[in-house]
Amino acid sequence: MHKNLIELNHPLLLHKLGYLRDKTTYSNEFRNLVTEVSKLLAYEAMRDWKDMDAVRVETPIAPTKVDRIINPPVAVAILRAGNGMLDGVLSMIPIASAGFIGIYRDKFIQNTVEYYFKLPADVKGREILLCDPLIATADTMIAAIDRLKSYHVGPIKVLSILTSEHALKRLEHFHPDVKVFALNVEKEMTENGYLVPGLGDAGDRLYQTK
Template sequence: MSNVHVSNHPLVAHKLSLLRSVDTEPKKFREVVRELAILLTYEATQDLATRQIEVQTPLAKTSGAHLEQKIGLVPILRAGLGMVEGVWELMPSSEVWHIGLYRDERTLRPVEYYNKLPLEPTVSVCLILDPMLATGGSAVATMDVLKRWGAKKIKFVGLIGAPEGIAEVQKHHPDVPIYLAAIDERLNENGYIVPGLGDAGDRQFGTA
């Protein structure tokens, strides 16, 4: 699939197995989500622009790099919240803008209930954070919102994707790259990824 990047890093595979296990308790689940967010964001940000700067070390002056672009983190509530802390560790100056969507269990379509974006874009690159790319409805809706806002560069960072959700994103937003730890087999009749890991929000917050 073009514009879809699936990590082949051994640490990602190991930590994803921990997430999948039904025996992983919420505290450990949250920790692993944070760790995977760090690993996947590292891969998703390899093309960020930098400018050359001069750095004084204890021994001499040398050339260095300074991150040129302002980054916006856009977690899709509520499951995406668990990924923010990890990404913030990598890029503590990132802005965080929340977009609240829930999936109507009857239609499987997203319903927006929260959006506090400022009037004008304040960042150069938006990273949408959501553990599960299932039907793709929430991801597409978030990309729609960000593009109407004026965002020029958007990337999606998730943990697991279903072929159906990936196809939906590529249909509506083929310019948005997708970064995942794995692509699973399919969606079930209730719109959950199989084999997946269950409901990422419930498992993070202990509400299953």
């Protein structure tokens, strides 16, 4: 049991995950499914949101007070596959702002390389929803969290479709305060870092680049 994992094993999500795993699922269907799953991941990640304000409105029948989210989170995509999740998260939380981190693991230097980093100016203290559909070794995820924390952001929640046992152990070691929301935990990885059974390379399947 991983104390920082929130596993969403809802039948509807597992149904969609089955189509994401299927190699015959076309790219446009794959993108739509990732968007749908991302909406529900965002929904769960916001379940414990406390920063609300009461606003007075007029219904068609009578005046009343309603709750409104204030100081909304920042949805941050790890390029490029994380972009596939961003539309779903922002459609569920339209008042959220967005950021982007371009980072990858270079097998020759055995380290992560950052090539792009852009966050909203007011990110300090804001909750982060960090999006990457697959977490295998967790190298890029750990590096991304390190960078975000250097900007003194608020709590960080990771939204992912699949993660590995290995990744969860490393995240709990390096960033025990970060919660991970995912549909399933994969027990195995290939020597090239692909999750087994996984769903292949999410970026390639989203954008038909292979």
